[in-house]
Amino acid sequence: MQTEIVPEWMANLDDQDIAFIKKFILSSGSLKEIAKVYGVTYPTVRLRLDKLIQKIQISEETANEPYISLIKRLAVDEKIDFDTAKILINEYKKTKKEES
CATH class of the missing domain: 1.10.10 (Arc Repressor Mutant, subunit A)
Incomplete structure (x- = not known):
């Protein structure tokens, strides 16, 4: 099988x-x-x-970024608004850059 x-x-x-x-x-x-x-x-x-x-x-x-994928899916599904999604993604990216 x-x-x-x-x-x-x-x-x-x-x-x-x-x-x-x-x-x-x-x-x-x-x-x-x-x-x-x-x-x-x-x-x-x-x-x-x-x-x-x-x-x-x-x-x-966003296959390599599950968090960003989740935020974008929430926005597409209208669970959160696009402005909030942008803020969350930008803050996440800042945090990732600081860790590098």
Whole structure:
């Protein structure tokens, strides 16, 4: 039996993100179909896809900096605002430079 290895970018997604990706694939990438499945408008689905793309990009860009990745994901998920995220990331980077 082969051991499953989950890519880092996938490991950072929540269950809702994975479900969205599955539905996206099963609908052959049709955002209109996904909008019907979820009972929402096309722009709502587009926004959801854009946030998912941001999460994946953040994961790829910050693979060596889990703290920065966490802060960016919190901002994308609207758990914290972007100004707060910038402050936290800048302070973290200052601390890292001082340690060097």
